[in-house]
Amino acid sequence: MSVPDYGRAFALWRGAAPGWQAYTRHAFVEGLRRGDLPRANFLHYLRQDYVFLIHFARAWALAAAKADTLNEMQAASATVHALVHQEMPLHLALCAREGIDAAALEATPEAPANLAYTRYVLEAGYSGDFLDLMAALAPCVLGYGEIGARLAGSGGVYGEWIDTYGGAEYQALCRDVGALIDGALVHRLGEGWDGLPRFTRLSQRFATATRLEVGFWDMGLSGA
Amino acid sequence: MSVPDYGRAFALWRGAAPGWQAYTRHAFVEGLRRGDLPRANFLHYLRQDYVFLIHFARAWALAAAKADTLNEMQAASATVHALVHQEMPLHLALCAREGIDAAALEATPEAPANLAYTRYVLEAGYSGDFLDLMAALAPCVLGYGEIGARLAGSGGVYGEWIDTYGGAEYQALCRDVGALIDGALVHRLGEGWDGLPRFTRLSQRFATATRLEVGFWDMGLSGA
Amino acid sequence: MSVPDYGRAFALWRGAAPGWQAYTRHAFVEGLRRGDLPRANFLHYLRQDYVFLIHFARAWALAAAKADTLNEMQAASATVHALVHQEMPLHLALCAREGIDAAALEATPEAPANLAYTRYVLEAGYSGDFLDLMAALAPCVLGYGEIGARLAGSGGVYGEWIDTYGGAEYQALCRDVGALIDGALVHRLGEGWDGLPRFTRLSQRFATATRLEVGFWDMGLSGA
Amino acid sequence: MSVPDYGRAFALWRGAAPGWQAYTRHAFVEGLRRGDLPRANFLHYLRQDYVFLIHFARAWALAAAKADTLNEMQAASATVHALVHQEMPLHLALCAREGIDAAALEATPEAPANLAYTRYVLEAGYSGDFLDLMAALAPCVLGYGEIGARLAGSGGVYGEWIDTYGGAEYQALCRDVGALIDGALVHRLGEGWDGLPRFTRLSQRFATATRLEVGFWDMGLSGA
Numbered sequence: 036m037s038v039p040d041y042g043r044a045f046a047l048w049r050g051a052a053p054g055w056q057a058y059t060r061h062a063f064v065e066g067l068r069r070g071d072l073p074r075a076n077f078l079h080y081l082r083q084d085y086v087f088l089i090h091f092a093r094a095w096a097l098a099a100a101k102a103d104t105l106n107e108m109q110a111a112s113a114t115v116h117a118l119v120h121q122e123m124p125l126h127l128a129l130c131a132r133e134g135i136d137a138a139a140l141e142a143t144p145e146a147p148a149n150l151a152y153t154r155y156v157l158e159a160g161y162s163g164d165f166l167d168l169m170a171a172l173a174p175c176v177l178g179y180g181e182i183g184a185r186l187a188g189s190g191g192v193y194g195e196w197i198d199t200y201g202g203a204e205y206q207a208l209c210r211d212v213g214a215l216i217d218g219a220l221v222h223r224l225g226e227g228w229d230g231l232p233r234f235t236r237l238s239q240r241f242a243t244a245t246r247l248e249v250g251f252w253d254m255g256l257s258g259a
Numbered sequence: 260m261s262v263p264d265y266g267r268a269f270a271l272w273r274g275a276a277p278g279w280q281a282y283t284r285h286a287f288v289e290g291l292r293r294g295d296l297p298r299a300n301f302l303h304y305l306r307q308d309y310v311f312l313i314h315f316a317r318a319w320a321l322a323a324a325k326a327d328t329l330n331e332m333q334a335a336s337a338t339v340h341a342l343v344h345q346e347m348p349l350h351l352a353l354c355a356r357e358g359i360d361a362a363a364l365e366a367t368p369e370a371p372a373n374l375a376y377t378r379y380v381l382e383a384g385y386s387g388d389f390l391d392l393m394a395a396l397a398p399c400v401l402g403y404g405e406i407g408a409r410l411a412g413s414g415g416v417y418g419e420w421i422d423t424y425g426g427a428e429y430q431a432l433c434r435d436v437g438a439l440i441d442g443a444l445v446h447r448l449g450e451g452w453d454g455l456p457r458f459t460r461l462s463q464r465f466a467t468a469t470r471l472e473v474g475f476w477d478m479g480l481s482g483a
Numbered sequence: 484m485s486v487p488d489y490g491r492a493f494a495l496w497r498g499a500a501p502g503w504q505a506y507t508r509h510a511f512v513e514g515l516r517r518g519d520l521p522r523a524n525f526l527h528y529l530r531q532d533y534v535f536l537i538h539f540a541r542a543w544a545l546a547a548a549k550a551d552t553l554n555e556m557q558a559a560s561a562t563v564h565a566l567v568h569q570e571m572p573l574h575l576a577l578c579a580r581e582g583i584d585a586a587a588l589e590a591t592p593e594a595p596a597n598l599a600y601t602r603y604v605l606e607a608g609y610s611g612d613f614l615d616l617m618a619a620l621a622p623c624v625l626g627y628g629e630i631g632a633r634l635a636g637s638g639g640v641y642g643e644w645i646d647t648y649g650g651a652e653y654q655a656l657c658r659d660v661g662a663l664i665d666g667a668l669v670h671r672l673g674e675g676w677d678g679l680p681r682f683t684r685l686s687q688r689f690a691t692a693t694r695l696e697v698g699f700w701d702m703g704l705s706g707a
Numbered sequence: 708m709s710v711p712d713y714g715r716a717f718a719l720w721r722g723a724a725p726g727w728q729a730y731t732r733h734a735f736v737e738g739l740r741r742g743d744l745p746r747a748n749f750l751h752y753l754r755q756d757y758v759f760l761i762h763f764a765r766a767w768a769l770a771a772a773k774a775d776t777l778n779e780m781q782a783a784s785a786t787v788h789a790l791v792h793q794e795m796p797l798h799l800a801l802c803a804r805e806g807i808d809a810a811a812l813e814a815t816p817e818a819p820a821n822l823a824y825t826r827y828v829l830e831a832g833y834s835g836d837f838l839d840l841m842a843a844l845a846p847c848v849l850g851y852g853e854i855g856a857r858l859a860g861s862g863g864v865y866g867e868w869i870d871t872y873g874g875a876e877y878q879a880l881c882r883d884v885g886a887l888i889d890g891a892l893v894h895r896l897g898e899g900w901d902g903l904p905r906f907t908r909l910s911q912r913f914a915t916a917t918r919l920e921v922g923f924w925d926m927g928l929s930g931a
Contacts, residue, residue, distance in 0.1 A: 371694070374603060374691070375602070378606040382606045385610075386605070467598070470595070
C-alpha cells in the first residue's frame with residue numbers, strides 16, 4: 036500500500052530515518068494487526084502510554100510557548116487541549132474497562148524506554164526551538180497515523196485501537212500537523228529549507244526519536 | 260470596599276508589594292472609572308495589550324509544560340485555550356470596531372514597558388519553576404480582578420472593559436487561579452510555605468511584576 | 484574613522500539596526516569621551532552594570548548549554564569564566580575605590596531599563612537557540628568594542644573605562660565573538676544564511692537589543 | 708569501610724535511592740576493581756562517557772544560568788570550565804593512547820542508555836530549577852566519588868581510572884559539591900528542608916538518576 040501523504044518534511048525525514056520500518060512494522064504492531072498480541076503486553080503498553088501522554092502534552096505546551104506565529108500557537112494549544120481534555124480521559128476510560136483505575140494509572144513507574152523518549156523530546160524543545168520540537172514529536176504523531184492507515188480495517192481484538200489511529204479524524208490531524216511543520220520550515224528557513232544543514236540536523240532528531248519509538252515497542256513486548 | 264478573596268498567597272503577596280496601590284489605583288485606572296481617559300490612550304493601551312496577550316498565552320503554555328500534576332496541567336492549558344481561542348479573538352473584534360484591523364494589531368511595535376514585562380514573566384518561568392511563573396503571572400490576572408471588582412458598575416464609555424473584569428466569570432477565574440496557586444504551594448512546600456525563604460523570593464517576583472504593571476499603565480497614559 | 488571589523492553578521496546587523504548610532508554615539512558615551520559625564524551618573528551606571536553583568540554571565544552560560552559543537556561550548560564557557568572570575572572582580576575593585584562595597588553593589592535594586600534588557604536577552608536564549616542568544620548578546624559585546632575603538636586615546640577621567648574596551652585584549656575578544664557568530668551561522672544555515680528569513684528574525688533581535696542598550700544609557704544619564 | 712561524607716542531602720538521598728548499591732557495586736565497578744573487566748567493555752564505556760561528558764558540561768552550564776547567588780554561579784561555572792578545558796582533554800588523551808582519535812570519539816553514536824541519562828538530567832534542569840539540576844547531577848558526581856574512595860589503592864590495569872576518582876583532588880570536589888547542594892537547600896527552603904515535599908521530589912530525582920547510572924554500567928558491560 037501507499038504511504039499516507041503528511042507533507043514534504045515528513046516524506047524526507049521518513050526516508051532518511053534508518054529505523055522507520057523497524058518502528059512502523061514492529062512485532063508489537065504486527066501483533067496488534069493479527070490480534071495475537073498478548074493482553075498483558077497491551078496493558079503494559081497502555082499504562083506506559085498514559086505516562087507518555089502526560090509528557091507528550093507537556094511537549095506540545097512547550098511548542099505553544101515557543102511558537103512564532105499566532106497560527107502555530109493556536110495549532111499547538113489546540114493539540115494540548117485535545118490531549119489533556121480528550122485523549123487522556125479516553126485513555127482513563129479504556130484502562131478502567133480493563134480494571135486499571137486512575138490512581139493505578141497515575142502511579143505507573145516510568146519504564147526506562149519511556150523516560151528516554153519523553154525526556155529526549157522535551158530536552159530537544161528546551162534546548163532548541165519550535166522546529167526541534169516538531170522533528171522530535173513527528174515520529175509519534177505521524178508514525179501512529181501511518182500505522183493506523185495501514186492496519187485500518189484489520190478488526191480483531193485490537194480493532195478499537197487500530198480504528199482510533201486509522202480513522203478519518205486522526206488522519207486529518209496528521210495532515211494538519213504535516214502542514215504545520217512544512218509551514219514552520221518555510222517561515223523560518225525559506226523555500227530551500229531541505230538543502231540547509233539545519234534540516235539535516237532536524238532529520239537526525241527525527242531519526243533519533245524514531246529509534247526511541249522502537250525502544251518503546253520493545254518495552255511493550257518485553258513487558259519490562 | 261473590601262479586597263476580593265483570591266486566596267492566601269495573593270493576600271500575602273499583595274500586602275508585601277510596595278507598588279500595589281500605585282498599580283491598582285493608577286491614574287489610567289481612574290480614567291477608566293471616571294470615563295475621562297482619552298480615547299487615544301485607551302487605543303494605544305489596547306494595541307499593546309494585544310501583543311502582551313500573545314506573550315501572556317506563551318507564559319501560561321510554559322506553565323502547562325512545567326506543571327507537576329494533571330490538575331495543574333489542565334488548569335494551565337484551559338487558560339491558554341481561553342486566551343488564544345476566546346480572549347484574543349474578542350480583542351480583535353473590539354479593535355476592529357475601533358478601526359484597527361488584525362494586520363495592524365499584529366504589526367504593533369512592542370513598547371519598552373511591554374517588552375520589559377512580558378520577558379520578565381517568561382524568563383521567570385524558564386529560569387525557575389511553576390511557582391515562579393505563578394508569582395510573576397499573578398499581578399496581572401488577579402490585579403485586573405481586583406480593579407474590575409472595585410470599578411464594577413461604574414458604567415461610562417469604558418463600561419464594557421470594566422464589566423469584563425468585574426463580571427462573575429472573570430471573578431470566578433480569579434478565585435480558581437488563587438486556589439491553583441495556594442494548592443501548588445502546599446503541594447511543593449507543605450503547609451508552612453509562607454515561612455520559607457522560597458516564599459520570600461516568590462513575593463519579590465510578585466512585587467517586581469507589580470512594578471512592571473505600573474510601567475504598563477504609565478506607557479498607556481503617555482502614549483509612548 | 485572606520486568601523487572595526489567584527490565579521491560579516493555584525494556588519495549586516497549593525498547596518499540594519501535603526502538605533503545603532505543612537506546607542507554608540509549616545510550622550511552618555513560622549514560624556515565619557517569628553518570626560519564631563521557627572522560622576523554620580525557614572526557611578527549609577529557602574530552599579531547597574533554590575534547587576535547587568537550577573538545576568539549577562541547567566542546568558543553566556545545558557546549559550547554554553549545550548550552550544551552545538553565543542554568549539555562553541557568552549558568559547559561560551561571561556562566567556563562565562565572571564566566574566567565571573569575576572570570582569571566581575573574587577574568591577575568590584577573599581578567600585579570599592581569609589582566607596583561602594585560588595586554588599587552595596589550586590590544589593591543594587593535593578594532599574595527597569597536594566598531588567599528589560601537582561602530579561603530580553605535571557606528569554607531570547609531560552610525560547611530560541613544559540614543563534615538567538617548570539618544576536619541578542621552581540622550589541623553589548625560588539626557595541627562596547629566599537630565605542631572603545633572610537634574613544635581609544637581620549638584619556639580624561641574616564642580613560643580607564645575607555646582603555647578597557649578600546650584595548651587590544653577586548654578588541655581581540657570582539658573579533659573572536661564575531662567569528663564565533665559567523666561560524667555558528669554557517670554551521671546551521673549554510674553559506675547563504677544572509678538570505679534566509681531566519682536571519683531577518685535574528686536582525687530584529689539585534690535591533691531590539693540595540694534599542695534596549697539606548698535605554699540603558701538613558702537610565703545612566705537620568706540616574707533613575 | 709565507611710561512606711565518605713559529602714554532606715547531609717547526599718546522605719539522605721543515598722539512603723532513599725533503592726538502586727544505590729546496584730549502581731556503586733555494579734559488576735562493571737567490580738571488574739574495574741579486580742582488573743578483569745574486558746578491555747573492549749572499558750573502551751566502549753570510555754567512548755560513551757566522552758559523549759556523556761559533553762552533555763554533563765551542558766547541564767553544569769545550565770546550572771550556572773539558573774544559579775541564584777554569585778557563589779552558586781562561580782561554583783557551577785568553575786565546574787564547566789574544569790570539564791571542558793581539563794577533563795575532556797584528558798579523556799581525549801586517554802582515548803588517543805588506546806588508538807581512538809578525537810574524530811572517532813566525537814562521532815560516537817549515543818547509546819540509548821546514555822541518551823536516556825543525559826536528557827533526563829538536562830530536562831530536569833530546564834523544567835525545574837537549580838535544585839532539580841543538583842539532585843539529577845549528584846548521583847554521577849558523588850557516586851563516582853564514593854566508588855573511587857572504596858576502590859582507591861586497588862591498583863591493577865584500571866588503577867589510573869580508580870586513582871582519578873579516589874584521589875584527593877576529586878574527593879575535595881565531592882565535598883565542595885555536597886556543600887554547594889546543602890547550602891542551596893538552606894538558601895531556598897530554610898533549615899527544615901528535609902521535611903518538605905519539595906525534598907521528597909528531589910529525592911525521587913536522585914533515585915531516578917541513580918537508576919539511569921545502573922543502565923549506563925549495564926550498557927558498558929553489554930557493549931551495546
